[in-house]
Amino acid sequence: MSGSCVRAGCPGAYDPDGYCDECGRKAPAATGVSGVSEPVGSTRTSGVSRRTGPSRRTGPGRGRVGGGLLDLPLVPRRDPATAVLADPRVAQDRRFCGNPGCGRPVGRDRDGRPGRVEGFCPACRTPFSFVPALAPGTLVGGRYEVLGCLAHGGLGWIYLARDKNVGDDVSDRWVVLKGLIDAGDPDAVAAAVSERRFLVSVDHPAIVKIHDFALHPDPKTSADVGYLVMEYVGGRSLRDLRTAEGARPLPLDRVLAYGLEILPAFGYLHEHGLLYCDFKPDNAIHTDDRLKLVDLGAVRRLDDPVSVVWGTVGYQAPEVSTDGPSISSDLYTVARTMAVLSFDFRGFSTRYADRLPDPADQPLLAEQESYHRLLLRATDPDPDRRFESAADLADQLLGVLRQVLCAADGIPRPAASTRFTHEGAAFTTTTGATTTGGTAFDGAAIAAALPVPQVDPADPGAAFLLATRDLGAADLATAARGAPPDSVEVPIALARAHLLAGGAAAAGALIDQLARDERRDWRPDWLRGLAALADADPRAAVTSFDAVYRALPGELAPQLALAVAAEWAGETDAALARYQRVWTCDHAYVSAAFGLARVRRARGDHAGAIEVLEQVPASSSHHLTAQVAAVRARLESPPSAAGFHDVSARVERLPLDGEARARLAAEVLTAALTWLTTGRRTGTPRPAGTVLGCALTERDVRLGLETVYRTLAKLAPDAGTRITLVDRANRVRPRTLV
Template identity: 55%
Template sequence: MIACRQSGCTGAYAADGYCDECGHKAGLDGAAAPASHTRVAARGGLGANLVVVPPVPLRDPLTAVMADPRVPEHDRFCGHCGEPVGRGHDGRPGRTEGFCAKDGTPFSFVPRLSPGEVVDARYEILGALAHGGVGWVYLARDRNVSDSAAERWVVLKGLIDTGDRGALASAITERRFLVEVDHPNIVKIHDFVQHPDPKTGQPVGYIVMEYVGGRSLRELAVASSGPDGGRIPLPLPQVLAYGLEVLPALGYLHARGLLFCDFKPDNVIQAEEQLKLIDLGAVRRVGDNDSVLYGTPGYEAPEIRAAGPSVASDLYTVGRTLARLSIDFPGFATRYAGRLPDREDVELFAREESYHRFLRRATHPDVRQRFQSAGEMADQLLGVLREVLAAADGKPRASGSTRFTPERTVFGNVDSELLGPRVAAALPVPLVDPADPAAGFLAALSASGIDALRSAPVQSLEVRLQIVRALVDAGDPEAAGAELWSLPDDGTDWRLNWYAGLIALAGGRPDQARAQFDAVYDTLPGEPAAQLALAAACELVGDAAGATRRYERVWRVDHAYVSAAFGFSRMRLSAGDRAGAVAVLDEVPETSSQQVPAQIAAVRGRLDHRPGTLTDVDLIEASSRLERLRLDTRRQATLAVEMFQTALRWLGRTGPGNAAVAPPGAMLGHGLTERELRFGLERNYRVLASLEEDQRLRCAMVDQANDVRPWTIV
């Protein structure tokens, strides 16, 4: 830190550029301000460079002061027992000061600081900004800043009820450790001061923190309106962007052994393009079982009163907040206080399955099934955001997975029939956990043979899982299953479900595979690999709707999963959408090794049709595609045979026969008459015969050519 240059001051310039002792601003007398540590609001990363979130202009502090500061009666509760206090009766307003009728604890809901009052001979009170569950919030001017400088606004947070010993203890706890918290998305605590209570003369503690001039997420949600002026939820991408912004801040607290405890829209402010957690009144250390526990109905986790707060309960409040901001939620704190509405009752949930699954995991009643870290939660939330955006505008939002390898091969293309064992061999596999004791050994292993794995220096969980994978790849699902079932399972490791799904596919049990992959999708809602596996299992069991929906989402978000393109195309084709099926295959990039197989599938897609729907335009378009592909002679002739056979069947249904006047256009150089098409079919049979080494097959090809040849006059 840089020493203060103000004469006689022994302080130093803090992270915000002001002296921590006298309040002098660095740079006013020519001193260079510590630019690398300034905390001024700048263009932030809100939206992860994927979403443009409307900025919120900085608010003039003086306009934020409450004209008539008071606590609404419905928010008045005893700070000791939680019973309602200060409520009106028979048309008479409730008391703002008094004693709890249940336990006699005094209460006061009147601000103790008045405009013009000076706290600690330094902070001039301008008025109350708001009230919360822990204390009043006041705007103040730091009078120690030079008159020639810009105003330095700060916020003082005191206690709603100065007679509440629990609240006082909470404030004292804040004084110990919150001044050390320094994160760009968390309000900065400058100081902790005391000031005599005007009624009792007893000293009262106040936290001094930076002023954040923006609007809370609650205010933004309330102000969100549709074309008719009615209130509507915030756009989902914006809500997800908010979640991605606050999770690192919570992760910062968790890494330092702190829990936020009372996360909700009221406690987050957007200022320009940055979010800040603004109320640290409920923050406590992990393992602190003595401090007063604060929470908000509808947001707090169900186990918190009995088991206390945890990282998982903090993340639960994030899930509830995202739900609150993104959907209409009548009964949020009552009927739905401990659960989400059913998926079929919420249009957004029905449309955005991954988001619904994300919220279900975040707010799962079993703590073990929730996200276990802010980083893990943010990783899945980012995947959900990418999917939501890609589905909205059709532009892929690919990103490397931190959980899975790429798909090992492509399944379901023109050269691969959709069979369970083939799908199991093609799907991605989980990446090795770097924290596993054998991670180094596995990284150095040149081949993942079963014998090499069994000779590993430590038979860790990752080594055992690699043995399972090797057995599946070797075509022995029974042995793989025996190995997997011998592993310890506490119901929280998604990798066991994944390998159980692969074993089920390899063993020809797609219904069991679907159940296992569905569980993985629940745990990893932001992973395209989980949806891809579930889509394949759905297709194998005949669930066309489930397969179509998931193939499409995977393909939309990441064009590296080409198996999803083939799957999505098959589903469209089976539904009779020939044009849609071909359009998907046309999206396979030219740089992909599967571009030619995709175009071959597109050729067949133009010819695959329900009776009476094929036209001469389809035949000519398929012909043009085939000619552009420049395939090897055998593949070209094989596809040509398919095309001529299809054209002859079409001609037999449409009835032109041997008419001298053919329909306009040509297919592979032949007119669309029976005579011309038979000549084309004959020629390609003979090409295939010339390439066949087996004498018996070559003769069969020649016989077929002779059979289809039209009568000619020699």
Template identity: 50%
Template sequence: MAATASPGPSSGGTAPGSCAEPGCSGTIVDGYCDVCGHPAAQPAAAAAPAAAPASSKCGEPGCSGTIVDGYCDLHGHPAATGSSSGRSAPSSSVPFSSTGGTYSGSTRSGSTSGRTGSARSSGRRGMLGAGLVEVPRVPYRDPSTAVLTDPQVAEHKRFCSNSDCGEEVGRSREGRPGRTEGFCPKCRTRFSFTPKLSPGEVIGGQYEVLGCIAHGGLGWIYLARDRNVNGRWVVLKGLLDSGDAEALAAAEAERAFLAEVEHPNIVKIYNFVRHGDAGYIVMEYVGGQTLKDILLRHRQDTAAESLPVGQAIAYGLEVLQAFGYLHAQGLVYCDFKPDNVIQSEEQLRLIDLGGVRRLDDPDGAIYGTVGYQAPEIGDDGPSVTSDLYTVGRALAVLSFPFKGYTRAYEHSLPPRAEVPVLALHESFDRLLRRATHERPAERFQDAAEMAEQLTGVLREVLAAEDGVPRPAPSGLFGPERAVPGTDVAKLADGEGVLPPVLPAEAAAALPIPLVDGGDPAAGFLAGLTALDPARLAAAVASAPEQTPEVRLALARVRIELGAFAEAGELLDKVEEDRPGDWRIDWYRALALLAGGRPADAAAGFDRLYSRLPGEAAPKLALACCLERSAPEEAARLYELVWRTDRTYIGAAFGLARVRLAAGDRAAVTAVLDSVPEVSIRYVSAQVAALATAVRDRPPAELTPAELERAGSRLDGLGLEGERHDRLVAEILEAALDWVEHGTGAAVGTGVARPQGTGVLLGAPLSEVPLRRRLEQTYRSLARLTTDREDRRWLIDCANAVRPRTLL
């Protein structure tokens, strides 16, 4: 149940008389019985008019189109109906409940919204989900079909509107149906669940009522036609109680806020009219389905309990755009939940702005819903961070079966291990936990920040689902600076397949946080990026002004030079000017890693991962820290980064190192082969894959096919000179070892040595040809080297491998 603002005292409306309730001797005073509290009898509402049937030909002047499913197939205008003489804009499906019932689960509702135009789909992908994910369309439908034939509020949805009470009202007792009007038995607040407008009534001399379409916390919502604007469909949103002063004030506040709002993701208000003692907001109507109804329909149509994570995130990104706009206007939405946003075709609209209030209004009524509302609302009031809290809660409800979100987990999330979706997508889990943190200071601080991280998480989720990378430049970090551990060819025998990476090397290779463009020294710092650390330190130290960005840059350079104490002092000064700047924590963790303390650094990078769940850099840094102490966890993080964005080559080599340490050479080759050909590290990756196939392997593990593939891989790289010849020698050495020892055969045993049938680097895969080819390679390397000792050693190798002859 949603908490709503407390209603004020009811006011009168009928003359005194006897109570019409059977068995009651009370008298009607100010419209209500002074004994049982039942209101005076009121006339019943008439039934809604039926929609006129569609004609076969379009009635628009000069149009030759045909009416298909109620709309012209040329220009999209709807067929004329008997309820209006003017032309109406088409709409989408039923705005609140696709089943035609009462508004499902909402305690406060607003109008429907969307765009007008052709009912036919364009076939293009919409903007939902930043163009990354396909969201099923909600098709258009004749809005007159949204009118309820028997408008009633189900008994289980009848609650006292007093936010301090919330008692069940209007419930059945002793076989008698519950009252639709009366007084709360606990706090005596009046309630009414009967429509106040009848079909055919004209409101404000302009809006012809067709009937009720939904019920929300502030009363019934009606569909009407605007007689003054070509019969345009509109929504009239009334009050829960026409005598409720506070509810009336809330409606007037909604009108005032909406009049200022102009955003494609927010429903538009046209007018505000009074009818009798009640007020009605006139709002845009282009129907659709609420996200709650979309979720319920998804459950009915599939075996899934929740929406796909990508679809839920797509909705969240649209909502955050609307919230960003509202917050920039000094407004907070307060009561966001899946009930209060509608999808129509490919567009999302926020509805029900009755809870919107100004950030600088400490005395305004506070609206919210249990399970979505931030815990500090009662004491501190709404804020930007409490709005973002509701988005996080809604994302959770949409993306996994969130049992107990209004009770046991009212202000928390279930453990990650208990929710398969969260266990599968750790970054999404961390984003939800930051968005819904119990302390506002730990949450996202603005909608743009949350949207940026949510977009990064969406890229990860989609890449995990289909294996297709979704790269994108970061708005917070620069690119990877280096890829340590790629110079495979320089390793000598027995030194391993892939070079080990020292903590200082890993720290120096990580991306650098971007400079704040608003800092006075931003331009000065931008011109120094190509300098080596020593020269950069001197240049930054001589900056005309020691701004926070200058100090951060100087701290980074001090870390690279090993002056960790000086770096710490600089970071302390920056923190005095910019408390809470996440880059301070980044450089402190970086200093720990560069100083050879990866375990301590891991804790800092892990916190940054939770703060920036959509960024690759914290995951990459954390993986570097865990590579030796927790290799499987490091592999998971490396793979997450690499699968999402193939520009982080360090993640590929890191994953290769971890897999090699586990003895999985096939996995090493697979990840190295996935380095794109356009990458500057492609050749290094191919050389590493070649080395993985032949280096430091027992001869019995090798096969002729593997050797031949290694030779073909080398031929395809187009290398020349000493680098090429050293790799040739390495492959030939492995092949010769296989020939001599591959099956346990040895000289003098009389057992035949294995012989291959293929050709390796121009030589048949048998002993004598391999020896001759290897001898030539050693002598070629001896001629190329400038080192005397190396030349002597290579000549000795050539002599040793030369085939024996009779002469």
């Protein structure tokens, strides 16, 4: 607000838009009020401003959206002249009874006769009319001049009007009128308008601004009808944008960005004790590079048990009809809207009115597992299993968007998690076979190395855990007797400490108690997964980590844990997909790189294994391990003289100590000897080049391998190992006459 109104006798003040909140007149330029967004330089034709072209931003853009990950396309502000319907009619397939308890089709063609545009519902006798009640030129509330119809909604026609109290020779203030109530009882109308004046106080950049309420007599009954007076938002609704694409789904990254843009508006409403109730693609307008929530006609208070609840079949949560709306049912509508926008969701209001299609029938859900899981949680039939807040949903939605973008272009987009610490230490950094018959998994080591759930700083025990973070399980258990009794974080930390110390029984008791007391908390499942790993039960670990992934589809830590458990259990297809997703999104998860290389190598994809191993960053402590593993993977590729020459050059560049270098040299020379004696076709010319300083001949390679074995023998830790290595040196050396 910037100063009092300068109009004589007016007690009002100018709002951020530059208009008086009492008389509605625009502030003179001399007052210096900023924020006036009406266009200048327009001319008036037939009562509607016409401009020479679409409005464009004159200053710097708002920046990237979706957490800075992408840009929304620019949708020009729509000229009001093009928004008014030339012939306002309601299609027959959109004509329904306005009684919330009925909602049956009305006004349809029957027996060769055209459907009535006015009449009574044959089921409940509620009157209906699809004829605009306000004609162009009508003055509503002595102030708002109707210019025409914009659309038809659940409460009737929506009109474009000009505020006659505001305007000058070069600009107008356009507003939208939406019917609030149509009753014959003047007291009921007055009460409804008075009760809903709280909407004027709603002030959020992503929510349409309510300027006023106005009363106007119905032309047929003369009963007062209440109208919401809202700002005019140019642009196009999400429904119109989808239609403009030929009714094809919108790109998934854009749909996710739309969700991230609109959720702060829901969060604002919920924080102020309000529910939106009827979100759908029609009620979000994309203008310029912004999204705005419009049509607040169905908004109600959280603690209102009596007002009529408005909703739309296919978007509304199933429990609303019996239990009423809630925060979780509001978020349900956001998820259903994203689903409708992102894939061909035929039957969403009939066959799939309260469920999602199976991934087998919907390719996008099969391709984008994390997105599918996000939709499943947000639309769970049990409201207690859905996201708890708009911020909670937005956090996971942002993580899913990162995964979608990374899968599309292969570019990592690392980000700090609000739920987990990062990977403590890389685990299972081998790249050989890892089935139960090959290299064994160390479940306890994996459980210790996996990311740790973040401690909630608001928990009463947060300070206690900070002070005791270096204690072992036994000491922590003793100290925990003095911890705040209402802490959730302390028993979680204590259960993990017992698990890592081998105290499975003590950990299990704590986990079971947590699961009973904190039914909506995913961390008991996380702890059960760790316990299953430590107990060498990978299938049980898969079940537990899968539950965590269902709850947190935007997080990478559950997918990493699920990948290693699935690999251990022999479910390599699932392991491959999740390792790939984690590694592509964030190269700091080095365990995912080794896991991905193992699975690829086991499938004979040596080139793929080499590619991922060489992506391990030089800053990682496991960079050298990955380089050595890449050399070994190259040895398994179809051998050639050029290939051995390349491997030799790579080994010589590695900063290995004496024993490690000798062991790797033994592997390289053994592979070369095998190729020379069994793999190379007879009669072919002697291969050129060298490998680790040895010419590619059987004699020279044998001599080199003998030298390597004798070097290892000198470094052997015990006599038995030394004798074994000397025997190998003697067996491999070439035959001589002396």
